[in-house]
Amino acid sequence: MTTAAQVFQALGDATRRDMMERLTDTALSVSALAAPYDMTLTAVGQHLAILEAAGLIKTEKIGRVRSCAINPAGLEVLEQWARARRPLWQRRLDRLGDMLDEDDA
């Protein structure tokens, strides 16, 4: 099961967000995915496991090569989380008339 918690945690890491960007327009093998990072293949494999558990990618091993591709399921979890809360949050703000300052330090 993919939870919002998993998706948030997965995307909280810069390397994993970058991997997602790189998978946007093409599927990549673990090695290809690993190439730009100063990191062992093992570490990359661990990142991929986290992304897959979060439902953000799908992987399939063909022969000795594991192909990694985007899985929009995780993104949907994210969007639904945001969509479910925004009206409530917005409504509350409207009710109070935004009594707090508008600048975020």
Next chain:
Amino acid sequence: MTTAAQVFQALGDATRRDMMERLTDTALSVSALAAPYDMTLTAVGQHLAILEAAGLIKTEKIGRVRSCAINPAGLEVLEQWARARRPLWQRRLDRLGDMLDEDDA
């Protein structure tokens, strides 16, 4: 400045997500927010600092009480991040015809 990185990291923590839920329909003081957790007030203050830096809440100290309320700015960052990527990700999946299995283990 509020970045996607900050928002993801902030919401990756279960306590902080729960705090956001509890702020949905009312503003709360630090003590009131802290009450349900088996955690010191200091720790709660640290969580709030992270949420505020991420643009997810706004706080204002009136007298000796700090009032904490939802700030939709952080949520917007999240929604925009998802909205910007979904069409690209979806397009790619359509192009390939979803060659990978549909189950997410």
Next chain:
DNA sequence: TCAATGGTCAAGTTTTAGCTTCACTATTTA
């Protein structure tokens, strides 16, 4: 005015996330 309340600061501890090493398996190519 002085004790209680609400919160903050600096410093330290504990737990967890990210990463490495090394040994290993399975597949492919020469």
Next chain:
DNA sequence: TAAATAGTGAAGCTAAAACTTGACCATTGA
């Protein structure tokens, strides 16, 4: 079939995140 390629598993290290302690300040109510 032997060497190279692609990746995995288990264990340990390290640095960052979560949390605590203890001292402290400002506000408020008795």
